[in-house]
Amino acid sequence: MSAIQPSSPTQADASFRAAVRLLASLMPEAAIATGSEPPLETLAQATEPPRTVGAIILEDPAMRAHRVFEPPVAQFAAFLDGTQASRTLYSCDDGTPIVHGTAAAVIRERRNMRLYTRRHIVAHRIYANRRRVPAWLWTRLAESGMELRDTAEDDGGDGPHPFAARDAAIHRLQRDREHAEHTLAEDWCRREDRPLLIDGGISGVEPVARSSCAVGVIKSHRTLYAEGDALVTIFALRRGERSSVFRVASDWRTPVASWYLRLRDRAGTDPMWGLVRVEVAHPDRAGEHTIGARADEVSRWILAEATPVSLPDARWDKMVYGVRDCEEFLRAVI
């Protein structure tokens, strides 16, 4: 199997420390970040409100639980995950933050039960509202070879409140991270037909959403695709049970088939303990009657990834080990 070399990072050293050094050289008297600040991701509040959404059920007349009878079987050939990290480098006189952001993604391929890096992307950039940053500073930053992202056009990016500018930077970085993930996922789906487990949804990019080898596993449930009795059914799922398959669609995303799957017995008060939502390519009309079998098959694959557990990660109840491994890798390289 041919291995794909890691993508080349930006030519200039664009790491956080290099950016700090650059700014310190440009503005010796200014208060520049020291590196001890926590990432902005830990400070920013989630903006998406929790909600429930009704969904079209593809498999059954109504939402119900299906026992996955066949034993788990490990079929995923690789795992994909991305991460991002951002820190404020400097605050201009009007409070406008200049943010350093790193977006990264990796595919870790499983060979002989061990995970190896297939390909990874790490991109460092500087995010700021160009209109509010002194022109000379923007110019000097651009001349240094660092890649700049103007957040002026992003949602809230041009507002006067520094937090709005900061959130705009984070959202822009998030899109960059998703782009990195999509790049890797597309590349896999173009070259491979072996199953790839993607941490998160697959509907964001059409070739991936339509690929039979991409399986998305979503751990966060701020949007629940069930209401009323259907929601009760989902919360009542026991270990090794899945919900009926339903369709997830929106105007700006490719429709996919999805279902809920309980990886571990519910413990404590959290109804979503051990609960993941799975996304696979939506079947065409002729194949809709086989979606149940497909859901059983993929569920068996995911249940097989429940061991080894992803402890000590706090989300270990929902996180498969391959994804944790991706996160550990990315933590080491960014």
Next chain:
Amino acid sequence: MTEMRDVGLTGAAVAPLGRVVATERKPNTPHEFHFWTALDSPVGIGTIVRVEGDQPVNGQIPQIYGIVVEGFSYTDLATPLHDVLGHDGTPGGASLAATHRAEIRLYTAAVLRQMPEEPLQPVPMGRVYLATDDDVWVALRMDGYLKGENPTGIPVGVYRAGGTDAPIYLDADFLIGPEAAHLNITGVSGLATKTSAIEWILASIFAHFPEKKGSVAAVCFNVKGPDLCFLDQPGQIDEADKSLYEKCGVPAEPFEHVQYFAPYKPDGFSLNTLRSNEQLLGNVSSLTWGLREVLQYAEVLLNKDDVDAKADALIDFIRERIVDRDFTDQLLGNKSYRVRSFADLEEWFRDVLSAMENKGNEGWRTHHVATIRKVRNRLSNISTRCAGLVTDDGGVSDLPFGSFQDRTVYVIDVASLEEDAQDLIFARVVTKLREHLEKRDLGVNHVIVFVDELNKYAPTDGQDTYVRKMLLDLAERGRYLGLVLFSAQQFRSQVHRRVVGNSGTALYGRMDADELATPGYAVLSPAVKIKLATLEKGQLMVRHPHFTQPIFVRFPRPAIMRGRDGAEQYPQAVDVELDAAVLRSLRTLDPSLTLGWVREAIGIREDEEVIRARNATLRERPADVKKFFQSQLRPIAVQHTPARPMAPAIRSAPTDDPYGF
């Protein structure tokens, strides 16, 4: 994953097997560094590696050589409990996991050498390579004594790791002297490691000792069993051993020149050695000493309670004025004494004491009668305690001091002797070696003395014996004379630290865990200790002045018949009558001798006389053995019974006498 291949500084394409890592909690220092490897790397405890730094120092890329002393392996588990939870408490469930946890092999290496050596800096980050043969040379500073016009390398074994098969050399200047000297080997009993290692190293020394440094011989004390009794007989070795011999350039052969020495048994005519089989007697000589030889070392056999100042004065008087001198004294009348043997001395004592008794004297020449009796008792006792070694007749059969031969092993078999006799032999032989080396007339320039069971002869605690004092002196001053101590013991911690401390080279075979727990091994890492406790036969850990860290090597089985095999193949001769014993000894000089001739020659003579004649013949080694042997026997006066005078014939009655009866 594609295999990364780098071109090292040597120019050859080699694959790095690890990367140096350092954290604040586990930093690298100038003497220690850490690196990780792939899970399947051939690195293990004792592996020598080379680090290539990334950043030049003074224009030179630093290269650091290290030896792995500790290894760690762990996964990303925070606690073992997480694994239990992950498998619902069922160990069998672990096999169902689709993925192995991320796992690390992290090693700690002790620095052997840094290039450049100045400035001495902490080990930098860099790639780690398996050491090649050349790297091993540099890492162990062997390049200093293996290159140039006068190489002084003595192979001690082969370092083997990950495909590297490099001979390891000791520096003869630091093994035999004069820079440092002495070798000590320690290890548990029963694995034949200690004896085998000594035999192998002697063979290596004989093959590689530089001509320019002169000649070398070995004197080995066989203190137990048949260990050293068959050094001249070929043993069985396999192909792996042969390749090790080849690698080290040592011929896989038994020792060419070996001379054996053993005292007699108390009967005075059977050799007290396991090498008494008639087929092997060609190079076995007896070891017997007389009064003069023993009296010099009286303090070896007499403890401090025996020899107080008064007794010491009398012994000194006897040594100076009596032994081998014509002695007369008014007390003893006109009788002249010339004391040469224990028998003569006993006669002298008897006469002195009876003369004092007759005259009612309490003292003689300032010596009190009680002192004289005590010294008589102690000295007379020596010939009993060391029977077979010490002769009453004063006959001496000794090592060839003055005509030692180069590359020859002289084995003195003391295995079956009493402790006193062993001490006496050791003390006298070492002293003689020392005296001759001081005078430069031993016949060789260097002598290696091998002593096993050193914890018995030079223990850490216990009384300060003459033998221990000699060993300390040998360890501390022997190297200046060319007198080198190779010693072995099971427990190094129980040997006097000045003896082991003066051993420039130390070898370790498999060790006992209790021994490894003693403070002397505190410098070794736990992993090295475990490796020592589980060493295979044929493996050693070597410490040498040039090596900054201990090195593990393999050495071949000696190409010598093992003691056990030899004892089976050449069983010890059964004790025989005097005539057969005499024949057995004299046949080594003249194979044509027969038992019938010996019996005829001995006739009805006393055993002592026959033994004396036999000993004299063996000492003299004459061309005509028969003639010489017979000349040593006093002629027997033939008794001619005078003819009986004829008695007058009884008159007989006439045959026709009717009254005759």
